[in-house]
Amino acid sequence: MKKSVVFVIFIALFSCKQEPKNIKLSGPIFGTGYNIQYYSEDNTNYQKQFDSLFNVVNQSLSTYLPESDISKLNRNEITKVDEHFKNVFKASKIIYRQTEGVFDPTIGNVVNAWNFGAEKNKFLTDSTTIDSLMRYVGFNRVGLVDGDIQKNKASYLEFNAIAKGYGIDVIANYLQSKGIDNYLVDIGGDMRVAGINLESKKGWTVGIDDPNFDGTQSYSKVVTLKDEALATSGTYRKFKTDDNGNRYAHIINTKTGYPSKTNILSVSVIAEDCMTADGFATAFQAMGIKKVEEFLERHQELKVYFIYEDDNKTLKTLTLNNFPE
Numbered sequence: 001m002k003k004s005v006v007f008v009i010f011i012a013l014f015s016c017k018q019e020p021k022n023i024k025l026s027g028p029i030f031g032t033g034y035n036i037q038y039y040s041e042d043n044t045n046y047q048k049q050f051d052s053l054f055n056v057v058n059q060s061l062s063t064y065l066p067e068s069d070i071s072k073l074n075r076n077e078i079t080k081v082d083e084h085f086k087n088v089f090k091a092s093k094i095i096y097r098q099t100e101g102v103f104d105p106t107i108g109n110v111v112n113a114w115n116f117g118a119e120k121n122k123f124l125t126d127s128t129t130i131d132s133l134m135r136y137v138g139f140n141r142v143g144l145v146d147g148d149i150q151k152n153k154a155s156y157l158e159f160n161a162i163a164k165g166y167g168i169d170v171i172a173n174y175l176q177s178k179g180i181d182n183y184l185v186d187i188g189g190d191m192r193v194a195g196i197n198l199e200s201k202k203g204w205t206v207g208i209d210d211p212n213f214d215g216t217q218s219y220s221k222v223v224t225l226k227d228e229a230l231a232t233s234g235t236y237r238k239f240k241t242d243d244n245g246n247r248y249a250h251i252i253n254t255k256t257g258y259p260s261k262t263n264i265l266s267v268s269v270i271a272e273d274c275m276t277a278d279g280f281a282t283a284f285q286a287m288g289i290k291k292v293e294e295f296l297e298r299h300q301e302l303k304v305y306f307i308y309e310d311d312n313k314t315l316k317t318l319t320l321n322n323f324p325e
Contacts, residue, residue, distance in 0.1 A: 030187060034171075088166050172185050234265060264307075
């Protein structure tokens, strides 16, 4: 009789177990929007937690917030930084060294001078001003010692080329800490995924934006991701055009201080985490295709997809290191 009772209770408990629910959340962040999907057996909504995490990252790293830690640091009001700042600083150092300075977070004031950054019309872009600002460009001259940033008072830091990817990783790591194995975290088209989309029983299928200069959105490249991150850097939305019709990217050449003249319209990078993908996507815009091809021979862990124009202004694509077709 006791065995029958136990068996009946087991059946009742098993039948009450909920199927994992696909929870979809969205909202504004980092000047764009986020879309998060995850499967939760207890149907927990983490909207408040996500918003709180986004706020903490913003307060640490956003140059668009006057009272953020990085803004205060750039005004030389503080030197002590939090763990988020340290994480991004250390990752940026690695990419800075691997790209031989092409990726350089101290280029921020020069970016502002060209009106591509957070502070508009801060400087005039005459050669004297640019030369003066370039004197303080060089991430090798900025250090992190016992949680304190050591830099020249005239140096200006910004991590906008990598902070969005880091914010994605923060949310992804939080979901993993809650035992969630299947998720997609997307901010402005950059994303990190894990597991599968349980609705389709496949990996996460995502589109890469076409380089549309008119601001419309379309996809001609669709890939399936699983347990990896994707970030795209495009020049087709932020650029300047000279009198001869040459297009100059918002990516500033860290050696000259001037916008990069480029035929590259977008670079998509797949990496293990989104902070890494984000940083290298920016760097690869400035490096150019030939140098990236050489670089990737030594970095098989990165997969890359280029959209560019040839000499006849015809759109071309190039996949490197087994970027998914």
